[in-house]
Amino acid sequence: MTRLAPMLLPLLILSACGSDTPDVAVPAEPPAPAPPAEPQPGVGAVAYTGAVIWDGTGGPARSDAALLVRDGKVEGIVATPPAGAEHVDLSGHWIIPGIVNAHGHVSGSWAPDGVTDAAAQVRADLLLYARYGVTAVLSLGGEPPAAFEVRQDQSDSRLTHARLWVAGDVVADATPEAAAATALANVDRGADWLKLRVDDNLGNAEKMPWPAVQVTMNTAKAADLPIATHIFYMEDAARLLSMGSSLIAHSVRDQPVSDAFVQQLLDAGVCYVPTLVREVSTFVYAERPGWFNDPFFLEAAKRSEMDRVTRPDFQASIAASPTAAGYREALAQAQDNLRVLLGSGVPVAFGTDSGPAGRFPGYFEHLEFELMKEAGLTPREILLSATSVAADCIGRDDIGSLEPGKWADFVVLAEDPLQDIAATRSIDSVYIAGNEVPR
Secondary structure, X not given: OOOOHHHHHHHHHHHHHHOOOOOOOOOOOOOOOOOOOOOOOOOOEXXXXXXXXXXXXXXXXXXXXXXXXXXXXXXXXXXXXXXXXXXXXXXXXXXXXXXXXXXXXXXXXXXXXXXXXXXXXXXXXXXXXXXXXXXXXXXXXOOOHHHHHHHHHHHOOOOOOOEEEEOOOOEOOOOHHHHHHHHHHHHHHOOOOEEEXXXXXXXXXXXXXXXXXXXXXXXXXXXXXXXXXXXXXXXXXHHHHHHXXXXXXXXXXXXXXXXXXXXXXXXXXXXXXXXXXXXXXXXXXXXXXXXXXXHHHHOOOOHXXXXXXXXXXXXXXXXXXXXXXXXXXXXXXXXXXXXXXXXXXOOEOOOOOEOOOOOOOOHHHHHHHHHHHHOOOOXXXXXXXXXXXXXXXXXXXXXXXXXXXXXXXXXXXXXXXXXXXXXXXXXXXXXXXXXXXXX
């Protein structure tokens, strides 16, 4: 308006000379904005219909509803999908939340041999987990720098591989100074957790000294990071709990858990991760495992690793190892302790320690299910441990169950896992953020 005023001034003067009432055009009023379009509730939503849905909260499964997903998140489990929603017919199937692994390892070493880019290798590990229904992994140590980069993917609604959180280098140093340096380096890299190791490998190594443990605990507290602790002995686990451990990341395997230890776990509200299949990996390769003939395993197994662990010299070394024999005995104790702890109300978070050499990501999670069943857990207890309980134990409120607002990470099965946990192997499809995982 200011720039037009000098141009309008002569016109206004001429009009004033010819008439007492100037005939000046009045600009028309701008058109009123159109009323907003009526909302269309179903547009952009996808309804997965016909399946029996178990939402991971502990309640009964539903066969009378559809899972409604929009923009990668669960909108609800609804009796009637809104008009306009896309429908995916899953009649005859079961839907469960994606499996959450509260103790795995992601290094990129499970990528196909032809993959050389570091970030692509990490994503290949995460895709391998996802193909077997594992949609989230807390990696407790040993991740390459690329894993910190790939971790940023998980807020992307286009995600098609497992979600990832990282701990950086495992802290197991022999001096407080070295432990502080390792822990601080992880903090500076942006680790989500810290992980320390207090274990002597059945008497074959020196345990991390307690002054170094204390420094690591202090570093975690100062950085406001949770800390996961690797243990074998109940006495060490109890001491670590008193020092502020956020997660007992392995089973107590040296003796039956005492009432006092159970109560200490309950009072601390700290979760316990059994990792039973970790013990199996230490002795099973004394001969060719039966599961090497399992079609479900062979769908995505890395053949070069199969070849390595079935070499005669490798098998002979395992067969002759007293350490392997010791861990075989430890497995039975771990299973006994798991029964006691779960029956006492201790939160048991599913985890496997999969990812290092010989511990096949994705498939090992299903072996863990079998071992939990052998320990006396019901399918419902196992599934809760592997979904909402595991998510809670690693501090995630956006995964683990199919509740409104959480990520639409779920597994479609051909058989009923609430009747038999082996049905988790009957995978029809896996979805992460509502996106079907390539299989």
